[in-house]
Amino acid sequence: MSYDFQLKPHPKIPKSDGPLLVCVLDGYGENKIKDDYNAVHVADTPCTDALRAVPGRFCTLQAHGKAVGLPSNDDMGNSEVGHNALGAGQLIDQGASLVDGALRTGSLFSGEGWAYIAPAFAGNTLHFIGLLSDGGVHSRTDQLYGCLRGAAERGAKKIRVHFLTDGRDVPDGSSLKFVEELEGVLKELAATGCDAKIASGGGRMCVTMDRYEADWNIVKKGWDAHVLGQAPHYFKDALSALKELRKEGSEKPVSDQWLDPFVIVGEDDKPVATIEDDDAVVIFNFRADRVIELSKALEYSEFTAFDRVRFPKTRFVGMMQYDGDLKLPTNYLVPPPAISGTSGEFLAKNGLRTFVCSETQKFGHVTFFWNGNRSGYFDEELETYVEIPSDTVPFNELPDMKAREICEAGKEALRSGRYDQVRINFANPDMVGHTGDLEATVRCCTLVDKCVKELLEVVDEMNGRFLVTSDHGNADDMAQREKKTLKPIVQEGKVVSLTSHTLAPVPLAIGGKGLPADVKLRDDLPSAGLGNVAATIFNLMGFEVSWAEPKTGNHCVLR
Ligand SMILES: O=C(O)[C@@H](CO)OP(=O)(O)O
Ligand SMILES: [Mn+2]
Numbered sequence: 060m061s062y063d064f065q066l067k068p069h070p071k072i073p074k075s076d077g078p079l080l081v082c083v084l085d086g087y088g089e090n091k092i093k094d095d096y097n098a099v100h101v102a103d104t105p106c107t108d109a110l111r112a113v114p115g116r117f118c119t120l121q122a123h124g125k126a127v128g129l130p131s132n133d134d135m136g137n138s139e140v141g142h143n144a145l146g147a148g149q150l151i152d153q154g155a156s157l158v159d160g161a162l163r164t165g166s167l168f169s170g171e172g173w174a175y176i177a178p179a180f181a182g183n184t185l186h187f188i189g190l191l192s193d194g195g196v197h198s199r200t201d202q203l204y205g206c207l208r209g210a211a212e213r214g215a216k217k218i219r220v221h222f223l224t225d226g227r228d229v230p231d232g233s234s235l236k237f238v239e240e241l242e243g244v245l246k247e248l249a250a251t252g253c254d255a256k257i258a259s260g261g262g263r264m265c266v267t268m269d270r271y272e273a274d275w276n277i278v279k280k281g282w283d284a285h286v287l288g289q290a291p292h293y294f295k296d297a298l299s300a301l302k303e304l305r306k307e308g309s310e311k312p313v314s315d316q317w318l319d320p321f322v323i324v325g326e327d328d329k330p331v332a333t334i335e336d337d338d339a340v341v342i343f344n345f346r347a348d349r350v351i352e353l354s355k356a357l358e359y360s361e362f363t364a365f366d367r368v369r370f371p372k373t374r375f376v377g378m379m380q381y382d383g384d385l386k387l388p389t390n391y392l393v394p395p396p397a398i399s400g401t402s403g404e405f406l407a408k409n410g411l412r413t414f415v416c417s418e419t420q421k422f423g424h425v426t427f428f429w430n431g432n433r434s435g436y437f438d439e440e441l442e443t444y445v446e447i448p449s450d451t452v453p454f455n456e457l458p459d460m461k462a463r464e465i466c467e468a469g470k471e472a473l474r475s476g477r478y479d480q481v482r483i484n485f486a487n488p489d490m491v492g493h494t495g496d497l498e499a500t501v502r503c504c505t506l507v508d509k510c511v512k513e514l515l516e517v518v519d520e521m522n523g524r525f526l527v528t529s530d531h532g533n534a535d536d537m538a539q540r541e542k543k544t545l546k547p548i549v550q551e552g553k554v555v556s557l558t559s560h561t562l563a564p565v566p567l568a569i570g571g572k573g574l575p576a577d578v579k580l581r582d583d584l585p586s587a588g589l590g591n592v593a594a595t596i597f598n599l600m601g602f603e604v605s606w607a608e609p610k611t612g613n614h615c616v617l618r
């Protein structure tokens with residue numbers, strides 16, 4: 060698609076004297092259930108409460124399902140699709156949908172990626188590595204099973220699966236169900252003469268699936284288990300591994316997210332697989348952030364992030380190409396969503412200066428995802444990206460995370476007068492929400508609200524404007540609920556915590572001293588979603604946007 064990148068002045072909204080603050084509160088949904096388990100509701104949030112009360116300057120946006128390019132409206136939103144939509148101002152068919160399509164039509168098995176791994180089928184091992192979950196955020200089990208069956212039908216003689224347990228996008232403890240299911244599929248393949256087994260695994264938060272280089276040691280642990288066949292724990296089968304590592308019934312049970320790495324061994328006590336030269340390796344996650352580091356380790360011959368000990372020359376493919384700038388991995392099964400003409404590119408091409416900041420855990424969300432899964436800059440002269448290193452502990456232990464530091468960096472950037480747009484993301488409601496710790500999540504929502512208040516004060520001081528929003532729900536519901544009554548589920552006298560995102564819409568608030576009083580949000584777009592935000596941002600900066608469909612058009616107009 061070719062774009063006319065020249066932004067034109069908005070006919071009614073003048074350009075601002077001051078900067079525009081774009082503030083994403085990650086995982087801060089507007090949930091209709093307002094009870095004790097809605098941490099956003101319980102927290103003391105005078106600032107966001109006041110934003111909600113301004114007539115014509117607050118609305119909610121769809122942030123899940125088809126409104127953000129996911130296969131179905133039962134799919135919760137997530138940071139990847141959310142920030143893609145926010146940054147691109149488009150409805151994009153996302154990885155989950157594209158893989159579904161490629162399996163349905165069979166194109167997954169007839170493309171270049173599949174042709175690249177196929178030579179390993181007859182005499183070598185085909186490995187699958189990824190998140191074993193039906194959460195639909197990073198991967199889906201039905202897609203893995205489709206690939207496994209497709210490989211066996213096409214002559215793969217030896218298959219090994221290395222999986223990460225979830226408990227974050229799906230209930231804790233569901234790992235057992237997924238492993239039973241996977242064992243069933245592998246048995247089915249074995250009956251057709253394919254030697255198919257589980258080989259290694261571990262919990263997603265401490266094995267393999269690190270992101271944004273927060274902690275390479277996580278990837279090293281995965282490498283050791285999947286590639287070298289080395290781990291602190293060896294088991295004869297995966298179900299025993301999970302039961303043992305979860306330490307159920309003990310004083311300190313371990314959740315699926317945090318299981319130690321383990322390796323499955325055979326009767327001879329040797330690992331049932333290591334990854335060797337000429338083997339094929341498929342990473343079956345469609346989402347990029349948490350498999351880019353492993354992709355680098357599998358693909359790059361020059362590599363210093365950790366000692367790989369051995370670097371097998373494999374036929375490695377990603378489910379998708381994860382990084383459009385690095386073209387990583389070189390080989391992939393399904394072409395990734397084509398995201399072009401993102402708001403970042405428009406800003407850069409019009410000489411507008413941007414300051415972007417978050418902490419490590421969300422840094423790539425407001426850069427990489429925002430820019431359409433590209434890890435580079437559009438124009439390094441015009442874009443300043445600041446990453447504040449995240450802690451490397453479970454985030455309920457330090458629920459303030461780096462909110463204060465991000466707030467200070469944002470205020471300084473606003474005051475500097477050097478930027479047209481200051482874009483930040485507060486990680487807490489999402490990252491602490493994922494721990495299922497209600498108290499810690501309430502605490503961090505209160506802190507984030509304070510930070511937003513301070514930022515908005517500086518916006519006013521600079522005669523600027525603001526847009527505050529979120530990418531999906533999470534902190535707004537911390538309890539698993541009965542389907543019909545929506546009452547929290549209680550087990551052994553305790554409410555069962557919800558660690559996942561929610562399907563709630565998200566807030567959109569605009570304002571600032573520099574915004575003329577008659578600028579209001581349209582009230583005729585009840586199904587507006589995150590894809591409408593980019594246009595709103597340009598309007599707030601005093602520009603008209605004339606994107607053709609599927610861009611979603613102006614959302615912010617005089618009324
Ligand atoms: O932590 C993650 O990887 C996902 C949940 O799987 O959360 P988010 O989409 O908010 O990054
Ligand atoms: Mn998020």
Ligand SMILES: [Mn+2]
Nearest residue numbers: 086489490493
């Ligand atoms: Mn999240």
